[in-house]
Amino acid sequence: MTKLTVLTPVLTLLLALNTYATDYIFHQGFEDFSTPVSDADKARFLVQSSFGATPDSIQALNGSYENWIDQQIALPPSLHRPTLESITLNRGPNGGVGQIHRQGVWNLITTTGEDQLRQRMAFALSQIFVIADKIPVTKIRVTMMSEYYDVLVRGAFGNYRDLLENVTRSPAMGMYLSHFRNRKRELANPITQTFYTPDENFAREVMQLFSIGVFERELDFSLIDGDPNMAGTQPIETYDQNIIANLARVMTGFGHQCNGPETVTNGLVSVEVSAPDCKPGEGRECQGVHCHFNSAYFANPRPAPNSQYNGIYHPDIYRPMICYPRFHDIGRDANGNPNPERPNTPPYDGEPYRDKRIIGHLPGEGTGTLPMYAEECDSLHNLPNPTALQLQKMQACLDYCDGELDQALDALFYHPNTPTMLARLLIQRFTTSNPSPQYIKAVANAFVDNGQGVRGDLGAVVKAILLHYDARGDRFRKDAHFGKLKEPLIKVRQFYRGMETVTSDPEQIKWGPYRVEDTEDSFGQRVFGADSVFNFYLPDYQPPGDIANAGLFAPEFEILTDNTVIFGQNTLHLFVCNGYGTLNTTNPPFRFSNCGSSGNDSNFGFYPPESSAYIPEEVLLGLSDNFEQMMEQLNLRLLNGNMSGSFNPATGMKGVLKNRLEGPMSGFDKRLIAITAIQIILASPEYAVQR
Numbered sequence: 001m002t003k004l005t006v007l008t009p010v011l012t013l014l015l016a017l018n019t020y021a022t023d024y025i026f027h028q029g030f031e032d033f034s035t036p037v038s039d040a041d042k043a044r045f046l047v048q049s050s051f052g053a054t055p056d057s058i059q060a061l062n063g064s065y066e067n068w069i070d071q072q073i074a075l076p077p078s079l080h081r082p083t084l085e086s087i088t089l090n091r092g093p094n095g096g097v098g099q100i101h102r103q104g105v106w107n108l109i110t111t112t113g114e115d116q117l118r119q120r121m122a123f124a125l126s127q128i129f130v131i132a133d134k135i136p137v138t139k140i141r142v143t144m145m146s147e148y149y150d151v152l153v154r155g156a157f158g159n160y161r162d163l164l165e166n167v168t169r170s171p172a173m174g175m176y177l178s179h180f181r182n183r184k185r186e187l188a189n190p191i192t193q194t195f196y197t198p199d200e201n202f203a204r205e206v207m208q209l210f211s212i213g214v215f216e217r218e219l220d221f222s223l224i225d226g227d228p229n230m231a232g233t234q235p236i237e238t239y240d241q242n243i244i245a246n247l248a249r250v251m252t253g254f255g256h257q258c259n260g261p262e263t264v265t266n267g268l269v270s271v272e273v274s275a276p277d278c279k280p281g282e283g284r285e286c287q288g289v290h291c292h293f294n295s296a297y298f299a300n301p302r303p304a305p306n307s308q309y310n311g312i313y314h315p316d317i318y319r320p321m322i323c324y325p326r327f328h329d330i331g332r333d334a335n336g337n338p339n340p341e342r343p344n345t346p347p348y349d350g351e352p353y354r355d356k357r358i359i360g361h362l363p364g365e366g367t368g369t370l371p372m373y374a375e376e377c378d379s380l381h382n383l384p385n386p387t388a389l390q391l392q393k394m395q396a397c398l399d400y401c402d403g404e405l406d407q408a409l410d411a412l413f414y415h416p417n418t419p420t421m422l423a424r425l426l427i428q429r430f431t432t433s434n435p436s437p438q439y440i441k442a443v444a445n446a447f448v449d450n451g452q453g454v455r456g457d458l459g460a461v462v463k464a465i466l467l468h469y470d471a472r473g474d475r476f477r478k479d480a481h482f483g484k485l486k487e488p489l490i491k492v493r494q495f496y497r498g499m500e501t502v503t504s505d506p507e508q509i510k511w512g513p514y515r516v517e518d519t520e521d522s523f524g525q526r527v528f529g530a531d532s533v534f535n536f537y538l539p540d541y542q543p544p545g546d547i548a549n550a551g552l553f554a555p556e557f558e559i560l561t562d563n564t565v566i567f568g569q570n571t572l573h574l575f576v577c578n579g580y581g582t583l584n585t586t587n588p589p590f591r592f593s594n595c596g597s598s599g600n601d602s603n604f605g606f607y608p609p610e611s612s613a614y615i616p617e618e619v620l621l622g623l624s625d626n627f628e629q630m631m632e633q634l635n636l637r638l639l640n641g642n643m644s645g646s647f648n649p650a651t652g653m654k655g656v657l658k659n660r661l662e663g664p665m666s667g668f669d670k671r672l673i674a675i676t677a678i679q680i681i682l683a684s685p686e687y688a689v690q691r
Contacts, residue, residue, distance in 0.1 A: 033472035035064045040641025047640055047690060048431050049466050050116030052494030055637070057116070065467060072117035073459050077153045078109045081146035085312060086266035087507050093308035099133050099528075101311075102142050103519075104509025106149070106527045111496050111511065121156035121462055122149065123489075124429035126527065127535045128422070129167045129210055131176040133528050138176055142311055145528055147318035148172035160422065160447070160456035161413040164210065168202075168409065169320035171256060177202035177533065179251040180321065181298065184329035185352055198329065203247035205533050211412040212238045212359070213421045219444045220437035221420045238417060239359060242348050243367070246356040250370065250408045253328030253401055254321040258297045264312050273306050273314040289394045293381040298324040323405075325397035326381035331355060331372025336379065338372055356404070361411040370407060373400045413456060419447035426461065428539055431471045431690075433484040433553050439470045476691040483691040485556040487536075488523030488568060490690075495572065495682060498637040500619050505611040512571075513578040513612050522571040524559035572682050576675055579614040580606050595675055604669040615678075620671040627662045630670075631677060638681050642691065653686055 036042045042061040046053035049069070061068055084105045088097045110119050131148060133139045148170050155163035167173050174180030179202040188196045208214055215235040216224040226234040261274050286294060306312040331339050331354040342353035354372035361368050377397035380390060412418060423443035427435040443464045450460035465471065476482045486494070495501070496511065503511055520526045530536050537558035542548040547557070574594060581592035582603045592607045606617045624630045628647050631654065635643040645652015650659055657677055665673050681687050 033469065034066065034467070036061060038641065039636055043636055043640040044642065044691075045466070045472075046116075047494060048471065050120055050497075051110045051490065052497035053637070053640070054497045054500060057497075058636070065472065066463065069117065069463050069466060072115060073157045075115040075118065077118055077150075077156075078113040078115050079150045079153060080105050080109060081143060081150050081318070082266070083109065084146045085143065085264060087509065088309060088311040089264070089266045089269040089271060090507075094310065097142055097311040099139060099142055099145070101509060102146050103527055104507075104511070105146065107493075107511040108508050110493055111501070112508075117462070118153060118156045120430070121458070122152040123527075124426055125152040125156065125163075127429060127530075128425050129163075129173070130530055130533045130535050131172050131528060132530050132532075134531065135176065138172060141172070141175075141313070141317060143313045144172045144175075144318040149528070155458070157459035157462070159454070160418075160458055160461075161409065163458070164206075164409050164413060165405075166320065167210070168206065168251075168405070169254065171318060171321055173202070174254065174321055177205055179203070179248075179254065181255045181327075182248070182252045183327040184249065184252045186334045198245075198248040198252050200244050200248040203251055204244050207239055207244070207247070207359070207412065209533060211421065212415045212417040214238060217417055217420050218441075219416075219420050219448075220441040221424050221444075222437060238415075242346070242351070242357060243359060245351055247358050247408060249329040249352060249356050250358065250404050253298075253323045253325060255298045255324055255327075256300055257316045257319045257322050258291060258294075258300060259314075259316055259319075262315060264306075264315070271306050271309050271312050273312060274304070275314045275316055289391060289398055290383075290386055292322060292324050292398050293326060293383065293386075293394055294324075295326060295382055298327055323398060323401035324381075325377045325394070325401050328377075328397075328401040328404075329356070330377055330397070330400060332376055334378060336376030342369075358408055359411040359415060361407040361414075363414040365411075368411065370404050373397070419444035423447060423461070423465075425539060427465055428484065428553075428555060430462070430465050431484070432482050433555055434481050436470055439468055442468055481550065481552050483689055485554060485560065486688060486690045487556055488525045488559070488564070489519065489527070491568075491682075491688070492519070492523070492572070492575070495575065495638065495678075496613070499576075499615045499678065501575075501613050501615055503611075503613040504608055505613075510611050511613040513574045513609065519571075522564070522567045524561065524564040524568075569683055573679060575613065576615065576678050576682065578612060579609045580604070580671060580675060595672070595679075604672050606671065615675075617671070620674045623670065623674050625670065627658075627673075630674060631657050634674070634677055634681060638678070639686055642686075643681075644686060653681075653684060656680065656684075 036045060039058050042058045043053040045065055045068075046057055046061065049072075050057070080102070084097060084102055087101065087105070088095060091097070110123070113119050126149065129152065131138060131145070133145055138145060151166050151170055152163075155166060171180055174182075178199045182199050182202075183196050185195055185197050188194045214237065216226075216238055218224060223233050223235050226236040259275065261272060264271050264273055291297060304314070329352065331352075333339060339352050339354040340350050342348060342355055342357065343350075348357070356370040358368060358370060360366050361370075375393060375396065377393075377400075380386070380394050380397065383390060386394065420440060423440050423446075424435060427439060427443060432439075443461060446460045446464035447457070448455055450457035454460075469475070470482070501511075503509075520529050525536050537555040539555055540553055541555045541558040542552065543554055543557040543560075547554050577595035579592065581594055582596040583592060583605060592605055608614065608617075623633050631643075631647070632641075635641055639653075643653045645654040645656075647654050647658050649655070657680060660680065661673060661677060665676065
């Protein structure tokens with residue numbers, strides 16, 4: 001069978017200029033879009049809110065969309081790290097797991113998990129709070145990477161402020177953006193007069209990408225004009241280099257917890273994992289706050305994996321980082337003397353000063369300062385037997401460190417930019433690349449107040465995204481630039497779920513005829529595989545041509561290249577055909593070649609592949625024998641019932657299927673007809689674009 005490809009120009013034209021304007025004054029007065037009225041409505045909603053519709057999920061969506069969202073929010077989270085650890089333990093000594101197995105667990109949970117909305121939200125958040133396994137320090141720590149994803153899973157419907165802190169304290173983020181073991185400015189080598197200097201990487205990105213953005217904006221994402229008397233819009237920067245440098249000083253002193261030997265278990269297998277013996281308790285080297293003042297613990301080598309169970313790490317590898325005040329900037333030098341006072345006006349070229357200049361940490365403030373700590377903390381570290389008074393001073397130093405972090409994160413949480421920045425990014429991941437100002441403002445308002453006076457409720461935010469008129473109404477039919485190019489991983493998941501694909505792999509983590517877990521070469525995307533903290537694509541990316549000329553954005557087009565179009569479609573071909581084809585009598589055990597056919601159905605059959613994913617034979621055999629009814633069944637499973645055109649006369653997508661399949665494949669095996677139709681649908685622009 002010929003492998004099919006997608007023509008990029010067709011995709012580009014599909015997102016061309018809009019032809020109808022949406023009426024935002026009267027649209028809500030005449031139609032109610034709160035409840036689906038057809039299976040097509042349900043399927044379209046499920047494609048936006050999950051990793052794809054299944055026949056069962058379509059039938060289960062009874063009542064309002066909001067009711068379904070509430071049910072999803074109430075479901076317990078499907079966690080990735082415990083699943084990966086359980087697989088590792090079950091493999092036995094020397095079984096070993098790597099990043100490809102972590103991706104396999106992601107495939108398993110996103111394809112089969114009940115908590116679809118939570119997993120879809122976590123995937124969206126993973127493209128905002130980006131880390132990647134492309135640097136050595138994260139690549140080898142598979143368990144830590146899985147736990148970071150679980151931070152996003154657990155926080156998907158929680159409060160953004162909590163999520164921001166959990167991300168900040170995550171060792172995975174700390175290692176990726178280098179504030180793990182970040183330390184204050186102090187002399188490193190008296191001979192060469194070199195200094196330790198706080199790393200600014202995370203301080204910059206937590207503002208630029210995770211919260212407030214670069215320019216001040218209204219709630220509808222429009223730029224605030226810094227000088228109305230000048231022509232055009234004069235953007236106002238939200239922060240400057242001095243703010244970055246000072247926030248980096250706040251992000252100093254954080255490192256691994258140190259809790260001593262522990263047991264990791266999946267309920268059936270238990271493994272002891274060692275670590276430095278610093279857990280509080282009788283006979284330990286430290287207790288309580290004293291453990292925060294040991295230099296060796298701060299510089300502690302990474303918790304090593306178990307010697308036999310490769311991939312089983314001590315939990316300290318992924319637990320939230322704690323502060324070691326000896327290495328935290330308190331506004332004093334190494335001798336405890338106050339740093340210079342900050343001048344009243346810039347330039348601030350004498351940093352570090354005794355205070356820290358950051359974004360205002362109270363609502364409504366522009367910038368603020370965090371004061372120098374009144375006491376000196378360096379002399380308290382490495383004390384073997386601290387007195388009660390010294391322990392009290394230690395606690396005060398620790399409270400200062402944690403309190404500074406709280407105030408800095410509060411500043412970003414309460415900044416007026418954060419709601420609109422997050423709203424636009426999440427809308428782009430769920431529904432459309434070019435949300436209207438009204439859409440962004442509505443979602444931003446849900447962040448500001450969830451209706452009960454709570455700011456930052458992500459459950460309310462995702463509900464506002466999915467229930468807004470732009471997402472639920474008929475704008476997608478009237479507005480040609482509404483929607484988005486599907487991400488490659490979404491395309492694969494939607495196919496798997498729509499065709500009820502299963503895997504014969506006993507561990508349930510192999511989801512293709514070959515290393516589908518590593519999809520980067522074929523599709524240009526894999527979980528935690530972005531090339532930088534800026535994600536796979538920029539939110540403002542504009543491919544040259546009609547889209548850019550129309551002033552529209554299409555982020556996913558940034559990884560739509562000639563290679564990913566061709567290789568991605570050929571990979572999908574292998575996924576669809578896996579296990580089906582013509583009997584190969586020269587290659588025992590007589591497996592079938594990929595969808596090969598002699599021109600009739602006499603030799604076409606199915607051989608279940610080992611340890612790989614495939615469409616169950618009963619799914620294909622369960623499709624209608626009537627050609628048009630079969631196409632409508634595939635239409636609902638893969639195109640939300642929105643396949644274009646008609647069978648009679650043969651127009652649009654339906655016409656293509658009719659002309660290429662009904663007559664030419666008359667008398668062929670029904671399974672082959674269905675597989676061929678699926679191939680054509682998966683290669684079509686209609687499948688590539690989410691409307």
